[in-house]
Amino acid sequence: MIISKTPLRISFVGGGTDIPWFYKKYPGAVVSTAIDKFVYITVNKKFDQKVRVSYSKTEIVDKVEQIKHELVREALKLTKIGGGIEITSISDIPSEGTGLGSSSSYTVGLLNALYAFKGKHVGVQRLASEASRIEIDILGKPVGKQDQYIAAQGGLQHIKFNRNGSVFIDPIILPQKLMYKLQSNLLMLYTGLTRSSSSVLKKQKSAVIKSPKKLMVMQKMADMATDTKHALEKGKLNDFGELLHQNWLLKRQLANGISNSKVDKWYLIARRLGAIGGKICGAGGGGFLLLFAPGSRHAGIISALKDLKKVDFNFEAQGSQAFYV
Known part of the structure; x- marks a missing residue:
C-alpha cells in the first residue's frame, strides 16, 4: 500500500x-x-x-x-x-x-x-x-x-x-524565533460558510477583463507579494500585517462574492479588537478567516467572534x- x-x-x-x-x-x-x-x-x-x-x-x-x-x-x-x-x-x-x-x-x-x-x-x-x-x-x-x-x-x-x-x-x-512569532500572531477561524471557488474566480475574471482599473489592482497585488517577502525577511511583522490588510482591501474591489456582509462585519470587529490585517483564505466568500494580531489580542477576538471556530495550525x-x- x-x-x-x-x-x-x-x-x-x-x-x-x-x-x-x-x-x-x-x-x-x-x-x-x-x-x-x-x-x-x-x-x-x-x-x-x-x-x-x-x-x-x-x-x-x-x-x-x-x-x-x-x-x-x-x-x-x-x-x-x-x-x-x-x-x-x-x-x-x-x-x-x-x-x-x-x-x-x-x-x-x-x-x-x-x-x-x-x-x-x-x-x-x-x-x-x-x-x-x-x-x-x-x-x-x-x-x-x-x-x-x-x-x-x-x-x-x-x-x-x-x-x-x-x-x-x-x-x-526566517530565523526560528521570527518564524515562531509570525505563527503565534496568526489566528485562523472557520466561518462555516462554504462556496465554489470556481464561481468566485469566474466572476472575478469577468469583472477584471472589463476594467483597466481592476487590472491595475491585480498588478498592485502581485507587486505587494515582493513587498511582503521583504517585510518578513527584515523581521517587520507589523508591516506584514498591514500588507495583509491592504491586499484584502484591494482584493475586495475585484468582484462581488469575494466578501459579504458577514465577513465584513467579522473583519471589522477583529480590527477594532487589535487585528492589524487579515483576509478570507482562497478565492473569497467563505471558508476560513485569517487574522494577524498580537497574541495578547487573540482571546478578545475569539470571544467577540464566538460563532466562528478557532483552528490551530503550524507552518x-x-x-x-x-x-x-
Whole structure:
C-alpha cells in the first residue's frame, strides 16, 4: 500500500495573480505557506482489474474512462494506470469550499501516490506542473497555479508566475524565533460558510477583463507579494500585517462574492479588537478567516467572534510525501 501526505496551504498576498489569463499578460506573484493540515491518499493493488475509488461516494468501474471523479480519472490517464487499483482519501479539513487549496493538494497527493505505486519517484516541479495541467488545461477549471506548487514544495514561499508559463519558487527563510512569532500572531477561524471557488474566480475574471482599473489592482497585488517577502525577511511583522490588510482591501474591489456582509462585519470587529490585517483564505466568500494580531489580542477576538471556530495550525516545511506501508 502507498500513502501520500500532502499539506494544505494559506495564501497571504497576491492570490488570483497566479491565474493564466492574468500572468500571461502581467507576471503574477504570491506569498504562501504550507500548513500542518493534510490530505491523505491511499493507493493499493486490487485483486481484479477493476478500479475502486472511495471519497464521499464509492465508485467501482471496469474502465478508467467510466470514473466520475474527474481528478482521479485524469490522474490515472496521465500516469497510464488502466486498472487493478483502489484509491481512498481523507482530509484533516473539510475539502469543499474552505479556501485552503484542498483540490490541488488532493491532485498533487494523488499523482505522488500513483507514481509511487508504479515504483517511480517524481520531483516537485513535475508533480506541480502535472497537477496544474490536469486542473487547468484538461479540466478547464478557472484556478491558478500557486496551490499545486505549494502543496508539492511545502514551506513558506514567494512564488512567481511568468508570462511564458514558468514558475519560480523562492523560499522565504526566517530565523526560528521570527518564524515562531509570525505563527503565534496568526489566528485562523472557520466561518462555516462554504462556496465554489470556481464561481468566485469566474466572476472575478469577468469583472477584471472589463476594467483597466481592476487590472491595475491585480498588478498592485502581485507587486505587494515582493513587498511582503521583504517585510518578513527584515523581521517587520507589523508591516506584514498591514500588507495583509491592504491586499484584502484591494482584493475586495475585484468582484462581488469575494466578501459579504458577514465577513465584513467579522473583519471589522477583529480590527477594532487589535487585528492589524487579515483576509478570507482562497478565492473569497467563505471558508476560513485569517487574522494577524498580537497574541495578547487573540482571546478578545475569539470571544467577540464566538460563532466562528478557532483552528490551530503550524507552518509545514515539507511538501507532498509518499510512504510505502
